Amino acid sequence: MMFKIANKQILAKDVKRLDVKAPLIAARVLPGQFVMIITSEGGKWIPMAVAESEPMRGLITFIFQEVGPATIELGAMTIGEEIFSIIGPLGQPAVIEKSGVIVCLATGVGTAHILPICKALKKAGNKVIGIIGAKTKSSLTLEPQMRISCNRLLITTEDGTYERRGLASEMLKDILSTEVVRKVYTVGSVDMMQAVCRLTKDKSIKTYVQLQPAMSCGIGNCGSCRVRVEGKVVLACVSGPLFDGHNVNFEHYKTRLAAYRQNEIDPQQQEADEMTRSITKFFPGLLGK
Amino acid sequence: MAQIKPNFQPAVKRIKNFQEIALGFPKKFMVDEAIRYSQCIDLDCDHGCPLGVDIPTFIRMVREGDSVGALAKIREQNDLPAICGRVCLAPCEKASCAQAADQAGVSIRALERYASDHGRARFAAKKVGITTGKKVAVIGSGPAGLTAASRLAKAGLKVTVHEILPLLGGTLRYGLPEFRLPKNVLDAEIEEIRSLGVEFKTNFSVGQSMKVDQFLREGYAAVLLTVGKNSLGLLDLPGADLGGVYYSQEILLSANTHFEDQFKKNPSPRIGDKVVVIGSENAALDCSRVCLRLGREVTLIFPGTPEDLKIYSDDLEHAKEEGLKIEALTKPLSILADAKNFAAGVQCVRMDFADAGESGKWELKPVPASEYLVEAQTVILASGFKTNSAPLTLGSQLLLNENGAIKIHSETFLTSIPHLYAAGDSVQDASSLVEVMASGKKAAAAIIKSLKS
Numbered sequence: 001m002m003f004k005i006a007n008k009q010i011l012a013k014d015v016k017r018l019d020v021k022a023p024l025i026a027a028r029v030l031p032g033q034f035v036m037i038i039t040s041e042g043g044k045w046i047p048m049a050v051a052e053s054e055p056m057r058g059l060i061t062f063i064f065q066e067v068g069p070a071t072i073e074l075g076a077m078t079i080g081e082e083i084f085s086i087i088g089p090l091g092q093p094a095v096i097e098k099s100g101v102i103v104c105l106a107t108g109v110g111t112a113h114i115l116p117i118c119k120a121l122k123k124a125g126n127k128v129i130g131i132i133g134a135k136t137k138s139s140l141t142l143e144p145q146m147r148i149s150c151n152r153l154l155i156t157t158e159d160g161t162y163e164r165r166g167l168a169s170e171m172l173k174d175i176l177s178t179e180v181v182r183k184v185y186t187v188g189s190v191d192m193m194q195a196v197c198r199l200t201k202d203k204s205i206k207t208y209v210q211l212q213p214a215m216s217c218g219i220g221n222c223g224s225c226r227v228r229v230e231g232k233v234v235l236a237c238v239s240g241p242l243f244d245g246h247n248v249n250f251e252h253y254k255t256r257l258a259a260y261r262q263n264e265i266d267p268q269q270q271e272a273d274e275m276t277r278s279i280t281k282f283f284p285g286l287l288g289k
Numbered sequence: 290m291a292q293i294k295p296n297f298q299p300a301v302k303r304i305k306n307f308q309e310i311a312l313g314f315p316k317k318f319m320v321d322e323a324i325r326y327s328q329c330i331d332l333d334c335d336h337g338c339p340l341g342v343d344i345p346t347f348i349r350m351v352r353e354g355d356s357v358g359a360l361a362k363i364r365e366q367n368d369l370p371a372i373c374g375r376v377c378l379a380p381c382e383k384a385s386c387a388q389a390a391d392q393a394g395v396s397i398r399a400l401e402r403y404a405s406d407h408g409r410a411r412f413a414a415k416k417v418g419i420t421t422g423k424k425v426a427v428i429g430s431g432p433a434g435l436t437a438a439s440r441l442a443k444a445g446l447k448v449t450v451h452e453i454l455p456l457l458g459g460t461l462r463y464g465l466p467e468f469r470l471p472k473n474v475l476d477a478e479i480e481e482i483r484s485l486g487v488e489f490k491t492n493f494s495v496g497q498s499m500k501v502d503q504f505l506r507e508g509y510a511a512v513l514l515t516v517g518k519n520s521l522g523l524l525d526l527p528g529a530d531l532g533g534v535y536y537s538q539e540i541l542l543s544a545n546t547h548f549e550d551q552f553k554k555n556p557s558p559r560i561g562d563k564v565v566v567i568g569s570e571n572a573a574l575d576c577s578r579v580c581l582r583l584g585r586e587v588t589l590i591f592p593g594t595p596e597d598l599k600i601y602s603d604d605l606e607h608a609k610e611e612g613l614k615i616e617a618l619t620k621p622l623s624i625l626a627d628a629k630n631f632a633a634g635v636q637c638v639r640m641d642f643a644d645a646g647e648s649g650k651w652e653l654k655p656v657p658a659s660e661y662l663v664e665a666q667t668v669i670l671a672s673g674f675k676t677n678s679a680p681l682t683l684g685s686q687l688l689l690n691e692n693g694a695i696k697i698h699s700e701t702f703l704t705s706i707p708h709l710y711a712a713g714d715s716v717q718d719a720s721s722l723v724e725v726m727a728s729g730k731k732a733a734a735a736i737i738k739s740l741k742s
Contacts, residue, residue: 087494216542216558
């Protein structure tokens with residue numbers, strides 16, 4: 001069974017969007033769930049959020065940033081090519097119920113993860129306030145889709161090139177002082193999620209964080225995505241990826257993330273780096289400053 | 290004349306590749322081996338095989354040179370003979386009837402392998418016509434699932450096997466390295482089952498968004514769950530979450546999904562120069578041998594005695610030849626970390642038999658002041674498997690035992706959800722391949738019985 005790429009778009013620098021024909025997954029995927037992608041036989045397995053799904057056309061949409069050799073390989077695929085395998089839908093879906101004002105906060109490509117949750121929450125009758133953060137204006141993705149899916153959308157950029165300057169978590173602080181927020185959903189970097197949890201803990205607002213540890217299989221077999229929640233070790237791929245943020249042990253999560261960061265370094269790149277280092281050691285000034 | 294012996298790859302050569310170790314069994318040697326087997330004449334004896342293979346009859350056929358007949362005889366009870374002939378723990382060789390006579394060392398496993406490799410029929414198998422209109426869904430294509438699918442298809446049911454991963458075989462494909470079970474052998478066995486009319490669906494996940502009642506709505510009369518186990522064990526070992534500490538499944542999955550040369554050049558989870566493997570089962574030995582083939586220095590640690598190893602003796606001998614260091618009676622206490630939160634070594638303590646209390650029983654106890662450190666950059670945890678947590682998403686009505694296994698009725702194999710049956714590794718504790726297959730076979734028989742009535 002192969003999965004054909006129906007459409008491809010380059011959204012921002014290194015950020016790509018793929019529409020893939022996968023009727024079975026498109027009909028069944030729920031917000032908050034993810035899939036595993038194997039680009040080619042013998043290739044690496046990549047966990048990927050389903051940003052949008054169209055059951056009628058049998059299409060699912062991925063939005064991802066090219067960070068390692070595996071995602072670069074996926075990003076290099078063209079329309080009409082076939083992906084070897086897409087496993088899913090996996091993980092537990094997000095809790096969707098009517099509860100009032102809900103803040104959905106995402107930074108970077110986390111926006112792709114939060115988009116289906118926003119849509120479902122708005123459909124359930126909540127007032128959804130979206131906050132998306134990015135480094136600069138050009139790395140901001142999915143703004144129009146988020147505008148439709150949220151009742152109110154706030155944007156922050158770290159360098160102030162678009163809308164408000166600052167961090168997304170600071171924006172949340174302002175919202176919390178003016179609105180009665182019932183729940184917070186957040187996807188993004190560890191520091192951002194930790195900051196959000198600190199803010200909401202004082203006001204005892206239910207906060208869901210999406211953890212993205214290194215996943216080798218996605219089906220609860222290999223144990224690489226183990227995280228510590230409520231003092232117990234659980235697998236993020238089976239019990240997650242959304243967890244109650246106030247129960248997550250972030251220090252443990254950081255250790256697990258660091259454990260695999262070394263794996264992602266491309267050996268060829270490493271070799272080239274070492275070569276450069278040795279050249280500059282013997283011929284200082286050769287490669288410029 | 291020199292004695293004819295089976296050919297094996299020499300150890301120095303085979304630790305540089307992932308090819309199968311045995312290069313083939315000569316016919317003369319196997320016939321001699323079959324002659325050495327003294328026939329068990331007890332008609333009620335099961336010869337130690339959980340599947341109930343008629344061992345004396347098939348060995349007699351091998352002795353007479355009729356390997357085709359021998360394979361047909363094995364296939365009556367065993368649906369994956371070529372796989373069992375390679376990786377079965379062979380309880381039949383330890384059975385009382387095989388031990389009784391003066392014939393110790395007849396390798397029944399090798400005879401089964403010989404029969405299945407050489408007895409393959411020259412013509413395509415006759416397809417069984419679909420007689421009943423009833424459909425059965427099997428979830429998981431591991432050893433239990435394949436056995437059950439084959440049995441159900443032979444009984445005239447329409448079987449569809451649903452597999453979450455892109456390729457079929459489950460543990461047989463993703464949990465056993467190529468040098469123990471070559472993928473082409475597995476593919477041939479699956480083709481054999483496909484020729485019975487079994488349909489296979491890959492990339493099909495069951496759980497949260499595909500529940501049992503959806504299967505029933507699609508017209509399936511019964512659903513059989515054979516999802517196996519995953520490896521959430523040994524979590525109480527301090528330091529199990531450090532960098533460089535992996536579960537066995539992760540290493541085996543990586544070795545089986547990547548191409549050989551690519552894996553040897555750049556193994557996907559980084560593996561350090563010195564590796565410690567903790568465990569006493571086949572998974573532990575397989576991980577050790579994968580790391581040996583990557584040129585690493587490997588130590589296998591387990592708290593029991595060498596007799597406690599649940600490993601076939603030949604495999605252990607092969608691993609020793611390849612340079613595996615085995616430290617029996619050694620209990621890991623904790624994994625030590627370096628400055629970057631990566632594993633640096635394993636703190637161990639020696640175990641020995643000691644008189645425990647007044648009962649007079651000898652028990653394994655840590656030897657006082659015998660702690661020592663084994664240096665290791667990579668630690669692989671390969672024991673304490675628990676039930677797969679994936680079926681929990683099928684619904685809260687699914688009841689479990691205290692040990693996390695799925696609760697089933699011992700005769701009907703029904704779970705707490707109507708029309709949902711379960712078998713294999715997910716319902717029983719620490720069982721070998723052949724026991725898992727026997728469980729799948731019994732569940733299939735129970736389903737056939739309930740659907741016919």
